[in-house]
Amino acid sequence: MMDLQCKTNLADEYKAGQHIARILSEDWCTRELYCAGCDSDRLTRSRANTPSLDFTCPRCEQLYELKALKRWASRKIVDAGYEAMMRAIKADRTPNLLVLHYSSDWFVRNLMLIPRAFFTESVIEKRKPLSAKARRAGWIGCNILLGQIPQDGKIAMISSGSAFPKDKSERNSRASEGWRKYLRNCGAGQSTS
Numbered sequence: 001m002m003d004l005q006c007k008t009n010l011a012d013e014y015k016a017g018q019h020i021a022r023i024l025s026e027d028w029c030t031r032e033l034y035c036a037g038c039d040s041d042r043l044t045r046s047r048a049n050t051p052s053l054d055f056t057c058p059r060c061e062q063l064y065e066l067k068a069l070k071r072w073a074s075r076k077i078v079d080a081g082y083e084a085m086m087r088a089i090k091a092d093r094t095p096n097l098l099v100l101h102y103s104s105d106w107f108v109r110n111l112m113l114i115p116r117a118f119f120t121e122s123v124i125e126k127r128k129p130l131s132a133k134a135r136r137a138g139w140i141g142c143n144i145l146l147g148q149i150p151q152d153g154k155i156a157m158i159s160s161g162s163a164f165p166k167d168k169s170e171r172n173s174r175a176s177e178g179w180r181k182y183l184r185n186c187g188a189g190q191s192t193s
């Protein structure tokens with residue numbers, strides 16, 4: 001089974017919540033995450049020192065972007081730049097999104113996978129430009145409207161603190177089932193061999 005507790009001692013020297021969340025969720029994902037698209041039981045951190053936390057499957061090369069949240073948001077989540085997101089959608093370059101929800105004692109409560117094909121222009125909401133006083137005045141971010149994504153596009157890998165087994169045979173009947181269903185229905189994504 002997956003170990004759902006983050007190693008809080010790794011963040012002992014950090015004060016800012018943002019930094020702590022990043023360090024702990026990055027470590028947790030490197031230890032516990034597996035690929036939903038194939039039977040690889042790990043993902044590797046793809047690019048260090050980027051604003052987003054990105055992972056790649058070493059076997060099938062699916063890309064995953066992680067968002068770690070303290071508050072579980074079922075309706076929308078804040079994402080990065082609007083223009084960059086629209087360009088990525090048009091060029092079919094969006095990664096699969098993993099939304100991780102942790103509790104105040106750093107226990108992973110929920111982990112949701114949204115396959116990349118579900119990112120369309122209609123699920124992206126343009127935010128108001130940053131005010132003239134902001135450091136990046138005029139910059140426009142976006143929200144991902146989770147409420148607009150159909151249920152088939154929201155695959156639970158961990159739900160209310162209980163993980164689907166990491167064991168391959170077990171896993172094939174659980175989290176990956178959602179993924180395969182998505183591939184069948186959409187005829188999208190990459191081969192899962």
Ligand SMILES: [Zn+2]
Nearest residue numbers: 035038057060
């Ligand atoms: Zn894979």
